Amino acid sequence: MELSTRAIGEVVHPTAAFYQPPSEVGETLESLSPADSVVESTWENSLLNPKNRIDSLDLPQNPLWRVDGCAGLGTQYYVLPLFLQKIPPMRMDVFVSNFQPTLIREQLELHRAFHTKDAIRLPRLAITKHIVRILQIWTTSEFKDLAAFEDFYKSVPFGSRLVLEDMSLDVRRVRIKVGLNHNLEHKLLPFSRLADLWGSDFPFPQVIDFFDLHVVSILHDSVCLVRINEQLCIFKALTSGAKYLYHELKTLCTIEPHENIIVRPMHIVTKRCNFGTKKAVVGFTTFYHSKGTLRDVLPLSRAHGQLRRVDQLKWSIQLTKALEHLTRSGIYYPDLRLDNIVLSESSNIIMVDFEQRGVWCEFSAPEVNAIEYIRLIATDECVSESVSAKYRRMLQDLLPSFESLEDERYTNPKDGFNLPWIALSAAEQEAAEVYMLGRVLWCIFEGVSGPQKAAVWQSYRWEPDIEFPEYKRTPPAMRDLIDRCTRGRRGTLSNTIMRQHSQLFLTAKDAKEQSADDVREAAKRFWFAEIDEAERFLALRSSQRLKGEWNDNYYGRPTLKEVLEDLEAFQIQAL
Structure with missing residues (x-):
């Protein structure tokens, strides 16, 4: 089955559990998934035909x-x-x-x-x-x-x-x-409005004009490398979801500084809008770390024999300390992945990206995924109304105010807009962070770019040669710690369906003996089982919470403090 946008809903997302094949006889070839269309081989459609x-x-x-x-x-x-x-x-x-x-x-x-x-x-x-x-x-x-x-x-x-x-x-x-993106201009807020929302004593950075920035390169859909008066820095802006931008700006301006967390923004960037006199806040600038992310550093260093145990332990301890600092500050971090960890000039880790949107589904802890699966089905337009209504009721029970999080306007919420994480208690959030930390520790000690081989949504310059939770290079003490951090882990879709180059295949069947329908059916069975488990877990959680019997650390993972103690003990032994 060829990768395309349609494959997301049919295979990759939990919405695949409710996928129904097209039933209209008159459906055109253009509306079908390209790899699934059967086109008669003629001179008219042959690649040998010059036209x-x-x-x-x-x-x-x-x-x-x-x-x-x-x-x-x-x-x-x-x-x-x-x-x-x-x-x-x-x-x-x-x-x-x-x-x-x-x-x-x-x-x-x-x-x-x-x-x-x-x-x-x-x-x-x-x-x-x-x-x-x-x-x-x-x-x-x-x-x-x-x-x-x-x-x-x-x-x-x-x-x-x-x-x-x-x-x-x-x-x-x-x-x-x-x-013309007038809709975004409408949602962008002027500096004065943010000052009203955040208070006159808010520690705003210096305000500069949009046209003072000169783009050197575009690094991400929300990040550019820019030059301001000959100084290189990062410009962060969102062309959709401006509310996440403002939430991140507020978080970075108010968070207690930590050596392993990106420093507070250098500038607020404003731009005059086309309609009216509004000069809106379109983004902010932060310090540029030129060494790149751990996603690229780890496999490249390993390939050149430069991935040292001392650095692996240093980065692991620094990351854990930064997470513990955030937890003490009352901030949850749902975006823990190698892409969001950069290296400073002195090769220390720096955590970035505080939008609090979360990672791709299946990457988080199972308790977070359970809620995220429900949310995706409840809000997907391709799911039937009767099905989505059932799951919207479940969201209502989990978080009565969940519909307010769907509003595109920025309303200055304390905890951001991430429904699954807001629905969890502080102790549950820490346990979920420990799970994600365990997967990152696995990447650090295995020296790979991610926990999955041939991930569906993104390929890497250096693809992992193994998949979590396999071990090849991790020392035994770290294996034990990672296993404890990731208690409750479940099999992922990649155990059933894998990406080979740009095609999706069943892992347990020869590629020549399977069709796109086989892949869809396998995905449907996988997601039915996952959704059933998610519903069971959430029902148990709700029942025990009502009785006052719920254990917020349901899977018995170590705390961040305990993870740090184990890492520091192993560091002493390794010296």
């Missing part, structure tokens, strides 16, 4: 644009206009529909773009070269000169889109529609 092939993927001699990365499972591409002397962080990304005819998907390698995100491998894909060629023609044909384009680029709302319509293998036939 079905891309004429060229050679970049222009002097390309006007560059693609820095990809998000949205191969549908959103970060692009920069290289011909501007100073590039403001407008975040005018290119959007491509994932539902394309098979000939286009195959030649543009959209199946690979689904899981390829980084700026090293992505530019090698056909789709990125195609986008550069399309933008080259559009820029030179739609604007009388490059100065006219600059005026246009600086005048649109922040986060506006370039949507590629009528996708074709012929770059001259692709039409670009500019999607």
